[in-house]
């Protein structure tokens with residue numbers, strides 16, 4: 596059983612890559628399982644992956660390192676029951692130190708029963724352009740930039756995603772910059788959305804990675820502080836309308852409001868993802884930057900009277916401010932489309948301090 600660990604900052608494209616790669620493996624006759632991971636429950640990623648690939652498990656309520664026993668329970672079940680050829684596992688996007696707290700413990704406890712592929716860390720080139728200049732002065736480097744740098748520093752493979760958004764010259768420039776900065780890593784560029792370069796990445800997962808990765812020092816105080824700067828929420832709600840509304844129209848208004856309000860307030864948007872299920876199908880869209888254009892993975896314009904919504908948001912602000920912001924933006928989307936988003940269920944919180952079960 597090959598276990599493929601995927602890391603990388605919020606919104607880098609881990610879930611999109613798991614689904615695209617999973618389909619390739621299935622197309623080649625392999626059986627695939629997916630493991631999603633989050634600080635909370637009610638995950639857009641799980642419903643998205645489950646709609647595309649067969650077997651999906653979750654590790655919730657904390658990252659793989661802090662919930663290692665839960666991850667191990669899933670891996671043990673898979674090795675003893677389902678026996679997939681490939682397990683694609685997506686770590687929480689604000690998590691780092693995976694080599695020491697997840698990869699090495701898995702190799703240690705499972706030995707030859709599990710072939711752990713190289714740690715692949717995905718990068719959104721827009722995020723890289725925003726955060727990497729902040730590394731230049733150690734005295735002023737923000738904790739979030741520190742976290743982002745350490746995610747890349749521990750990677751066996753750095754996979755620059757969303758190459759479709761750049762020209763080939765720009766892709767080459769980013770790849771060169773990343774390679775110079777992180778010389779130990781194998782750097783590739785690809786697009787999970789178009790599939791360009793995906794075969795090359797998938798082929799690298801058949802190699803063994805650097806089991807010998809150098810001992811790796813992470814300042815947990817800074818890592819924890821970076822995570823705690825983020826407010827985190829997973830919410831669900833029901834949309835109703837006395838007339839009808841188009842789910843994609845409602846999502847477009849919601850994310851446009853959220854993006855522009857976050858930009859006005861100077862909030863960094865890690866990732867806001869929304870999945871709306873109505874009787875005719877689903878709409879799924881993401882916002883990965885304040886003021887950025889939302890990206891739609893699925894969109895349904897068929898009018899409906901009812902729909903169910905799951906909303907996951909990770910934004911650099913306080914939990915109270917995030918909740919207020921979401922409430923305001925839901926009201927704006929409702930007013931623009933004639934929908935009524937009713938009562939919301941779910942928690943708004945800051946991720947707890949990272950306390951890995953193992954560190955080796």
Ligand SMILES: Nc1nc2c(ncn2[C@@H]2O[C@H](COP(=O)(O)OP(=O)(O)OP(=O)(O)O)[C@@H](O)[C@H]2O)c(=O)[nH]1
Nearest residue numbers: 605606607608609610611688757786787788881890
């Ligand atoms: N243009 C473009 N968009 C992409 C690509 N890959 C992912 N996206 C979009 O980026 C957004 C975030 O992608 P996800 O796969 O959800 O990112 P993630 O890393 O799983 O995010 P978290 O789970 O929140 O950490 C989605 O709207 C995707 O459609 C790509 O190759 N090109």
Ligand SMILES: [Mg+2]
Nearest residue numbers: 609610640685
């Ligand atoms: Mg994801």
